[in-house]
Amino acid sequence: MPRISAGSLEEHRAALRRRIFDAFAELVGERGYDAVSMAALAERAGLGRTTIYHHFPDKAAVVVGFASHETERYVERLRAALGDTSDPAEQLRTYVRHHLAAGDELHVELTGPRVVASLSPDARQQIRAHVLAVEEVLRAIVVDGAAAGRFVVEDVHGTVALVHACLGPRHLPAGTIEAFVLRAVGATGPATTTA
Template sequence: MPRIRGASIGEHHEMVWDGLAQAIRELLGERDYDAITMGHIAERTGLARNTLYNYGRDKSALILALTERAGRPTVAQVAATARSDRNAADRMREIIAIVLEAFRDPALQLMFRPGSLPNPFHAIVAEVENVVRDGIARGEFHQVADVSLAVELLSGVMRAGAERIGRDPSALAATTGAAREIILAGLTR
């Protein structure tokens, strides 16, 4: 029977998830994503391969679960910012900074690989749509016919920014500034 790492089953699972995320970060520093196998992940975390399959039926499912878990603090920060009573442009500036900062984490950058899994950050998109709608209602942003489409198009700017930061983490400040400029130019009057 496998040994429990924590004081409880819940604590054990949290420790295993933390170890899985760290293993992915380390492995991505050593090799291309496609060259990483479930065997590599199991070996790096010290888990038996059959135990690893309890956390994801395959590498794609495991990575989806890891990106969702790694993204939870970002989702919470974005939600708190989006729901504040500040003006819409200030909320959008802060959301851009929060999201791009999060993409310094290689585990989150995986969602942008070609042919990647569904985006685990639908909650962020929904919060951004609400900020845009609020900005329109307050007269801060110009009217757009389709808010969802506008946010989807603007998310391309964020994706490009996240990819740039993934290649060059020192570009965070410049990339955040450029993303703010482009996105707010598309929204403000």
């Protein structure tokens, strides 16, 4: 039986998974996804070669687990930031600002199209579910804004996709992107912040 290095077995497992995810992010950043092996992950995480397989059966499972972990953290922080207002335009501003500020934290290159393309259809579907979790937050803002008459939206699905497309260019000032997105949805009326 392995020695538990936390208060409970669950905490111990969570800590080991975080070490594996940190090692994964570092190694992919240094070598690229294709050059990362399970043995290298285990070594960087400070685990035995076989121990890593108790947590993840293969590298694809690490990618899916990493995406899940990152998405949960991101959505939790996003929802906390959005909790400060019920005004759809302010929520959309907050969403845009948060996404642009946290973009580097999302490690998109670690679960981006090239990596995802190398995964099985099942693993790709699991990754897509994490993207949908983030999109669902934006979808709710867009739907609420349209229902409140604050946004002019003819196609919710298209609007969500286009807003996310606007969040990609990192070389533009955040204020420019924010103003463009709000104009694109026809944000109307004064912003009212509620606590």
